[in-house]
Amino acid sequence: MNVSHPAQAEPLAQRLAELRGATPQRSLDARALAALAANPGCRRRALLDAAGVDKAAVAQQLGRPAPFGQSPFAIARGNVFEARLKSDGYAALLGPLRRLLGLPPEGGTPPAVPDLLSRATPAVRAERTREVLAAAAADPTGWTLLDHPMLRLTVAGSQAYLEPDAVVVHGGRCTVVEIKSFPVLDGSADPAKVGAAARQAAVYVLALQETAARLAGREPAADPYAVDELPGSPALTVLLVCPKDFSNLPTAEAVDIRRELATTRRQLARLTRIEQLLDTLPPGTTFDLDPDTSGAPGRPAEELAAAVAAVPAAYGPDCLAACELSFHCRDQARCADSVEQLGRGVRGELGSIRTVTRALAAAEGTAPAGAGSTGPDTDGGSSTGPDGDEATDEAAARLAYAAALRAEALGRPVR
Amino acid sequence: MNSAMTAHQPNGPGTAGPAPDSPGAAADAAVAAILAAAVRPRPGAPRGVVVDSPPGAGKSTLVVRAARELVAAGERLMVVAQTNSQVDDLVDRLAAKGPDLTIGRLHASDARPAPEALRHGNVTASGKVGDLLEQDVVISTAAKWQWVKDVDPWRHAIVDEAYQMRSDALLAVARLFERALFVGDPGQLDPFTVVGTEQWAGLSYDPSSSAVVTLLAHNPTIRPHRLPVSWRLPSTAAPLISSAFYPYTPFRSGTGEGERLLTAAVRPDGSAVDAAIDEAAEHGWALLELPARHTVRTDPQAVAAVAATVRRLLDRGLAARSEQGTTPLTASRIAVGTAHRDQAAAVRAALTALGVPVDQAAGPAVTVDTANRLQGREYDVTVVLHPLSGRPDATAFHLETGRLCVLASRHRHACIVVARAGIAELLDEHPSAEPVQLGVAVKFPDGWEANHAVLAHLAEHRIRLG
């Protein structure tokens, strides 16, 4: 259907703002950008994230709130750890950094820690960070530590503001420092958490590459394996700072983020396809929660559900740990009888069979297509119906064979 | 956007860099340096010499030369390979190239060596190492060497396919030699295990990692040598394989444009299969693309397309002309590569139904095997069932860089890839939330990037079927 309306001429940002309506915008932070890679096939998530829709609030209103939350104990521990790092003039950070950069352990002056105007608006802070970065990159010998700088990244035509924990500038190059409160125990850490930290850091590195290129008046390199040598260019190894073993003492580990950087570039490039997604929406679609003066949502759940349903999702059980809307999407997948509710992996064996009912019908030899295909215990004549196709029959035949084996083993009557 | 390709072409073969010397001269220089290090080590040199060899870069030739020179220098040596067929191949080659060598083939009691290995007069086979100690060269698998005891260590060893050897296997056999030459292809499939090994991740001696990774971590003075020229891959394939799979260690083809020719005696019949064969004959690559759909692994239509392609390759009387002369393209010069064993079985069945021989024991036949078993093999033409064809989801197994690298680098002339449309979209939607282990070097290239680079190149040689 080709609906032409004036929205097509509107800039992307404005169209996205309309989707969000009066609900406050959730800004696209590094964590959200990194999460794009978790399920890039999901158009629903891509669109809602791009529009800055508060998915948790939407899920709440749809009646299946996300079970995520942070314990006060975890927050307290994170804060204590970060405060500890900053004490003593960031001494805990500098030792590991020197090692990483191959510099002698002692000597030199303590780092400059410029004021980055932490109370200003993001735009002002970003401008300030840019200036400080340019000045620091021009100093070949000194150390500059940017504590919570503000970086800008162009995402699908609009500006996202990103706030790394720290960036250290030395010798004309900078290094992203990511502070996490999970422990490094005997030199190893939870790989899932390190992976998430690496993806998040890769977003900062990308933003710093863009900044350095702008400062040099150039376009950032497109090659995923390229290393920029511009003043202020970020190293492609970041420093992950975590508590050591069971203590509160920091330890720092170098993490190569080239792979994550390539992934992030790829995912951000895809975000431009948001416009195509927008074009497929029925006119007037909005995820506005219609908040009243107290901020409580007034949008009827059915209406909101219909709007959400207008954007296809790619649900898989791994969404449950990563996306606020996942319980809603799971319910939809169950209602739709789709086989993905059992995991993405099951589809590999089911070919083009997409529903539980069809799979079970095939297993029982009552599938509409290719109904004549054989179970192992029938007499082997393979007849393909007029609509049947070989590839589906193959999956159906395997299912029927599996069902016969299962019935035999369980002592159930074999069909 | 095929970024990996374009980005690396400046450093790639042929286009840039001061390369006044011919491929032959560059390769000779590399080989001479390796032999000097392995056969005549200077005092204080590291005990290991590592050679990274891209596909078809003369690894086997190097092993044979090194063995002969070591023996000529008065040494006896042991050779470690990873599978029985690799050992038999090596024995066959060494015995043929070095009729003056005495060769011992050490084998397990329940695994008789292949007849090709035993046909030479200078080969002695035994299940007991004690019977073979007088031989110049004793060859066996790592698995068998691990059980050898009560022998004096050899002064020299050659470890072949060292990147496919697991660290724990090296741990068990390293007591048998004083120094060793490790030769292998870092771009092929990594060793694996079916049990959990997370607790050792990041350890330099992680028993499930590759033997070479452990060796290099503990012997930082070893600088790997590199064979810079692929003699197997034609000029149409080397740049792609180099940039897609070896982004930081480029290599080039030993032959130039037009030096390898594939010609058909029989004109095309107008079918897509024939068009794909002609495309591959002219450009070295063809993508025979079936309509998009999700299928089971043994996609009957894709399997049929593979079988039909092989049948037509044989029927059309192809001739392969190369620097080694012109030979007819016979069944034994063709291989079909798949990701899974059941796919190979389905292709074999389909080929048998078309009257194509697939049983090697019964005479010349087309090889149909999985990537794992095709490692180290070479053919004139390969037909590959793309690991991602028809899949609703890409898994780490199907994206593994080494798998695609093996499948796409077995040919001297041409490679025809059979796949369903939709792989690009599948790659696009693949979640990439890989865990990261501290202290484990990231392996490059990423499977996604490599797959994408190959696919982008194949798209230029697409023939649609149906």
Add this chain to the structure above:
Amino acid sequence: MSLLTTLARLEAVRSGRAEPLATVRHRHLSERPMVLVPLATAGEDGAPLAVLLGTERAAPKLLLVPQPLNRTQRFEFLADFAAELLPYLDSFAGEVEQVEGSEKDPETGEKIPVLRELCADAPQLIVPNSGAVRHLALLGRSTRFRRTAEDPDPGPYPAPTRVPLLGRWLTHLTDRAQVPGSSLLLPMTGLLARHWATGQSHLEDQHLAAQLAWHFPPDGWTGARAAERAETGRGEDGRLLHPPAGPVTDPRFDTLVLAPAITRHDAALAALRQAAPGEQARAELHLKQAHERLHGALESELLPTWRDLWQGLDLLRALPPAAHLTERWEGDRWSYTGHRDRLAAGEPPQPRRDDAVTAARKLAQREREQARLDIQEALDDPLAMAGHRLAGEAFSGTVTAVELEYDTSGRSAKPRPLLTLATPDRPHADPGREVHRAGAASAQKAEIVAAAPGEVTVRVLSGMGRKREPEPGSLPEVGERVVFTLFELTARQSAPLPEPDDTPWTHGGPPGADRTPPTGPEDWE
């Protein structure tokens, strides 16, 4: 996931109930298991918060850390935990049997017979999930190096001797849990998932209550609905109807219940310290009340999981034990006995990380045990064998013909009979391929002669005795059902590895000084 498992899950979606994945029980269950539900402090994986444990269903014991950040309280908790767990672990050490083995004489190299002690039974810990196993491993790591008053340098915070001992046992048990098929320490989610399929994914099965919900949905409810309530259902007070099985707590519980209770306890403790002599009794009462409150809060959070674990055991105990369980449990008994002996011999605690040889040995053991487990499960359970049949690695059929033939190439003729089987299976078997007969009286090899759809012919090569005619009963008869596998039916031995002191140059040489346990500053602070 195999297609058979997928099929069972599909069936469970339709029936709304868990569906069987096994016809027998594939893991040993102790008659007296120690059931254990540990909780960790949010944001600090290695910091214990509480544990509910016991060997009697009606008498769980709760231990807790009133203030998780307080080092002294944490140490007290670990000492209490050790005092509860160690007597249970020790209770299996006394009763032993003598087993004949052989050992190599270090001087002559000859094998000489020796008698070795093997404990008659071994302990078994049942925990909710794999997270609990990881948490216990962290506790083991954090306590096994603790210095005690008996150390030459006890440090500022010496622990009771039983604390490092607890650490060494937890390290041993969690390490053993990595061995496929072992049963000294078992997570209930894994146990249930091995035996039943639910209509949800294996990720969702990690939630113990959600997985169990598929076994016991309320009347008229589907498993999916019951599972969703277990995952997300909350009461009026905002707390989950069914608390998570740990070791991570529900953040809302932390906010609404735990944090206030801890604050109250902290305040009561502080008040007691500052109390004037006359107010001592009142302050003590306040502290007691605050402690009871905390105790009650954690108990109510843990008891539902406690009940789930016992309910899971009920389910599993109703399954008949698999034939090879005793054999595998003997491996666990050896593991337990071995650790008992190492402790008795005064060996140092397990190092932080394995050396090269130890790591390789453990990997070899796990691979060997995985192979053994796969084989034994297939032999014990037709449903497991069905998976191999579906994969083309085995075939089952009815014997339609037995044809006696002989190999006359040697000095005496040997029987080489041909068996023809009618089978629906399609083994990936080319002629000449070696196959093995499952369930034969003695190991029996054969080779494929011909395989066509519906019929396979094999030539039997062994397992028929030494005479010219096959031993009676060594061959199946016409009409008998037989199963052949393409895989061997005994796991291969692992190749020998060097001693750690003989670690070769390729692996960094013998492990040196870093093998001694760390004696630096305490990890805790």
